[in-house]
Amino acid sequence: MTTLQALLFDVDGTLADTERDGHRPAFNMAFQAAGLDWDWDELLYGKLLAVTGGKERIRYYLEKFNTTFTKPDNFDAFVKSLHASKTQFYTQLMAEGKIPLRAGVERLINEARAEGMRIAIVTTTTPENVTALLKSTLGANSESWFEVIAAGDIVPAKKPAPDIYLWALEKMNLTARDAIAFEDSLNGIKSSAAADLKTIITINDYTKDDDFSQAQLVLDSMGEPSNAFQVLAGESKGHTFLNLELVKKVHST
Numbered sequence: 001m002t003t004l005q006a007l008l009f010d011v012d013g014t015l016a017d018t019e020r021d022g023h024r025p026a027f028n029m030a031f032q033a034a035g036l037d038w039d040w041d042e043l044l045y046g047k048l049l050a051v052t053g054g055k056e057r058i059r060y061y062l063e064k065f066n067t068t069f070t071k072p073d074n075f076d077a078f079v080k081s082l083h084a085s086k087t088q089f090y091t092q093l094m095a096e097g098k099i100p101l102r103a104g105v106e107r108l109i110n111e112a113r114a115e116g117m118r119i120a121i122v123t124t125t126t127p128e129n130v131t132a133l134l135k136s137t138l139g140a141n142s143e144s145w146f147e148v149i150a151a152g153d154i155v156p157a158k159k160p161a162p163d164i165y166l167w168a169l170e171k172m173n174l175t176a177r178d179a180i181a182f183e184d185s186l187n188g189i190k191s192s193a194a195a196d197l198k199t200i201i202t203i204n205d206y207t208k209d210d211d212f213s214q215a216q217l218v219l220d221s222m223g224e225p226s227n228a229f230q231v232l233a234g235e236s237k238g239h240t241f242l243n244l245e246l247v248k249k250v251h252s253t
């Protein structure tokens, strides 16, 4: 049996519910600032989440949901600048500290650090967004707790491709058997499973109906000692919240 050496955390939806109240409003603020009348409401945003990556999502919106928009000649530059503006609005929103970490996330990260477990971030979001979220929730130096921050355009093929997980594993000099992934979405589990990683899912409103049959354990949240998780699939082995002991048990099954 291989010993668990590292925890690989997705960000959006897993560490915090950033999509509905962070990314979505930031996109809308950028659209408004650019004089565009586009408005991504909660329902539409759920459909747009089929595509990961903000620039990719803007293109997908125009291909599938706003087909009458006349694209400017310099379309690539237009998307890039619109997305850069969205990143600015998003990091401002994070700095205001309105988005907390999900239940159990800080506790599990602290436990992992106390035990000397290696931790990393593996996400499709822009690196600045990760920095902003970590600073506002875990403190100014928290970014340094993570050995690798694999984010954004580091690999051209974003989740559901396995590339970002494979990149992080290579950087850490680990094989998939040495680590476990934490995800919240179909694109996330597709990516981690294709990288051969065992995966624990914590669902959210946008992902609760996704197919998580490739996951080892599916929970409504990581839970807390005073606030038990709900097990949606897999075995919680007598535990009522996700701690390192349960993570290790899941990894070894």
Ligand code: XBP
Pocket (backbone or CB within 6 Å): 010, 011, 012, 013, 014, 019, 023, 051, 052, 053, 054, 055, 086, 122, 123, 124, 125, 126, 129, 159, 188
């Ligand atoms: C989240 C994403 C990201 C964010 C937007 O993926 O798909 O694209 O929605 O961020 P994950 P950017 O759950 O893997 O973190 O606009 O910076 O791309």
Ligand code: MG
Pocket (backbone or CB within 6 Å): 010, 011, 012, 013, 014, 183, 184, 185, 188
């Ligand atoms: Mg996610």
